[in-house]
Amino acid sequence: MAFEPVLTKGIGELDLVDIEVYEKQGGYQALRKALKQMTPEDVHAEVKKANLRGRGGAGFPAGVKWGFLPDDGRPRYLCCNADESEPGTFNNKMLIEYNPHLLIEGILLAAYATKAAQSFIYIRGEFKRGYDVLVKALAQAKAKGYVGDNILGTGFSQEITVHRGAGAYICGEETGLLSSLEGGRGEPRLKPPFPAVSGLYGMPTVVNNVETLCNVPFIVDRGADWFLSIGTEKSPGTKIFSVSGMVRRPGNYELPLGVTLRELLEEHAGGLLPGRTLKAVQPGGASSPVLLPEHLDLPLDFDSVPAAGSILGTAGVIVFDNTVCMVRTALYYAEFFSHESCGQCTPCREGTAWTARILRRIERGEGTMHDLEVLRSLKEKMSGTTICLLSDFSITFLQSVLTHFADEFEAHVRGKACGVHSLEVRSA
Ligand SMILES: Cc1cc2nc3c(=O)[nH]c(=O)nc-3n(C[C@H](O)[C@H](O)[C@H](O)COP(=O)(O)O)c2cc1C
Ligand code: SF4
Known part of the structure; x- marks a missing residue:
C-alpha cells in the first residue's frame, strides 16, 4: 500500500492557505479537542509519549524539551524557528507557504501544553512570500476565534507574532534567534543556561522548528500510538526530505523516517541524470559529512545516519554525481x-x-x-x-x-x- 503523507497531504491539490479549506480537511479539530477535552499536561504527555524528535537538526525529543521549563511563576515564551537557512533545506518553506494553518494550529497546541504567555514565529528574511502567507493566515485564524483572547470560549488566550529576520544563517541557531528577536545582533549565547531556563528576555522559552510543530496537531488528534506506528522505533513519524543536486526530480518528499537512501533517491527523486554515477550524498544539509554509494541501503533516521558517520540534520539531501568537483x-x-x-x-x-x-x-x-x-x-x-x-x-x-x-x-x-x-x- 502506498504511504499516505501526513504533513503534506493536500499540498498541490487543495488551497490549504484558505482557512475554510483547511477546516474542511479536519483543520483546527485537534485544537478544539485539546482545549475542550484535555489539560495542558495531557497534551504534553501525548507529545512526550509520541517521542516527537525535533526536526530542526538535532532530533531532540520535543516533549522532553518542554519538560525542562521551570515552574517558577515567570512568563514562558514559545518561539517557532522558521529561519531555515541551511543550504539544501526547503521543507519549512513549503509548509509555511502551502499549509500555514497547520503550523498555526501546532503552535497553539504547543503554547497550550507549555503554558506559554505569548508565541513568536521567527521567519527567515528572504521568505517574504511565507511571511505574507502567515500574516494573512493569522488574520483569518483570529477572525475565526482560534487566535487571540479566550480561544473558542475556553479561557485559553494566545497571541502569535511573526517576526522577519534579516537574512543571517546564524539566526537559525536558537540563541542567535532569541538575541535577534530581542532586537540585538544575531549573536549566539553561551549554553548553559539553555533557552528553557533563560531564553527570550531571560524568561523560560521553548524553541521548536516549523516541521516539529506541524506534527503536534496530528499527535493530539490521532494519538501517540498512531504516531509511533510510523517510522522506526526510535525515530517515529514522517520526515520531509528536501532532495537537491544531481537527481532527475529534486523536491520535497514526505516519507516515514527510516526510508532507505536508495528508495528516496531512486523511487522518489527519479534517480540520477542519464549516464551519471553516484559519487556522494549529504543527508543533512551543508553541515553534514558525506555518505557514499555503499550507504544506499542505509535507513534515514536519527540513529542510523550517525552510526554511518554523518547526521540526519535537517534532512536536506544533497546529491553529488561523478561530474562534481x-x-x-x-x-x-x-x-x-x-x-x-x-x-x-x-x-x-x-x-x-x-x-x-x-x-x-x-x-x-x-x-x-x-x-x-x-x-x-x-x-x-x-x-x-x-x-x-x-x-x-x-x-x-x-x-x-x-x-x-x-x-x-x-x-x-x-x-x-x-x-x-x-x-x-x-x-x-
Ligand atoms: C548554526 C546553526 C544553524 C541552525 N539553523 C536552524 C534553522 O535554520 N532552523 C531550525 O529549526 N533550527 C536550526 N538550528 C537548530 C536550532 O538551534 C534548534 O536546535 C532548533 O530550532 C530546535 O528545534 P527542534 O527541537 O524542533 O528541532 C541551527 C543550529 C545551528 C548550530
Ligand atoms: S558564536 Fe562563535 S561559533 Fe557561532 S557563529 Fe559566532 S563566531 Fe561562529
Whole structure:
C-alpha cells in the first residue's frame, strides 16, 4: 500500500492557505479537542509519549524539551524557528507557504501544553512570500476565534507574532534567534543556561522548528500510538526530505523516517541524470559529512545516519554525481560559512576565513601539500572550541571529502588542475 503523507497531504491539490479549506480537511479539530477535552499536561504527555524528535537538526525529543521549563511563576515564551537557512533545506518553506494553518494550529497546541504567555514565529528574511502567507493566515485564524483572547470560549488566550529576520544563517541557531528577536545582533549565547531556563528576555522559552510543530496537531488528534506506528522505533513519524543536486526530480518528499537512501533517491527523486554515477550524498544539509554509494541501503533516521558517520540534520539531501568537483564544492561551502560566521569566536571567525582562503588557493592550482595538512588539522582547532556549532559544522563536509576524495585535492595540488572537470571535458 502506498504511504499516505501526513504533513503534506493536500499540498498541490487543495488551497490549504484558505482557512475554510483547511477546516474542511479536519483543520483546527485537534485544537478544539485539546482545549475542550484535555489539560495542558495531557497534551504534553501525548507529545512526550509520541517521542516527537525535533526536526530542526538535532532530533531532540520535543516533549522532553518542554519538560525542562521551570515552574517558577515567570512568563514562558514559545518561539517557532522558521529561519531555515541551511543550504539544501526547503521543507519549512513549503509548509509555511502551502499549509500555514497547520503550523498555526501546532503552535497553539504547543503554547497550550507549555503554558506559554505569548508565541513568536521567527521567519527567515528572504521568505517574504511565507511571511505574507502567515500574516494573512493569522488574520483569518483570529477572525475565526482560534487566535487571540479566550480561544473558542475556553479561557485559553494566545497571541502569535511573526517576526522577519534579516537574512543571517546564524539566526537559525536558537540563541542567535532569541538575541535577534530581542532586537540585538544575531549573536549566539553561551549554553548553559539553555533557552528553557533563560531564553527570550531571560524568561523560560521553548524553541521548536516549523516541521516539529506541524506534527503536534496530528499527535493530539490521532494519538501517540498512531504516531509511533510510523517510522522506526526510535525515530517515529514522517520526515520531509528536501532532495537537491544531481537527481532527475529534486523536491520535497514526505516519507516515514527510516526510508532507505536508495528508495528516496531512486523511487522518489527519479534517480540520477542519464549516464551519471553516484559519487556522494549529504543527508543533512551543508553541515553534514558525506555518505557514499555503499550507504544506499542505509535507513534515514536519527540513529542510523550517525552510526554511518554523518547526521540526519535537517534532512536536506544533497546529491553529488561523478561530474562534481569536491574541491570546488568544499570551497563553495567554506565561503558560505565564512560569510555567515557572526565573528564572536576566534576559531570560527578566523578559521572559516582561512579555510576559504586556503581552498581558493588549492582550487586555483596554487596550493601545497602542506595546505592539505593544515586543512586536515582543523577538526581539533575548530570543533568544540566555540560558543555555537557553526564552527564545527563549517568543517564537517570538508573533513569527510578530504578523507574520501583525497585524490581530487591532490590532483589540484600536484597536477595543478581539476581531475573531475578535465575528465568531463575529455568524455564530452
Ligand atoms: C548554526 C546553526 C544553524 C541552525 N539553523 C536552524 C534553522 O535554520 N532552523 C531550525 O529549526 N533550527 C536550526 N538550528 C537548530 C536550532 O538551534 C534548534 O536546535 C532548533 O530550532 C530546535 O528545534 P527542534 O527541537 O524542533 O528541532 C541551527 C543550529 C545551528 C548550530
Ligand atoms: S561559533 Fe561562529 S557563529 Fe557561532 S558564536 Fe562563535 S563566531 Fe559566532
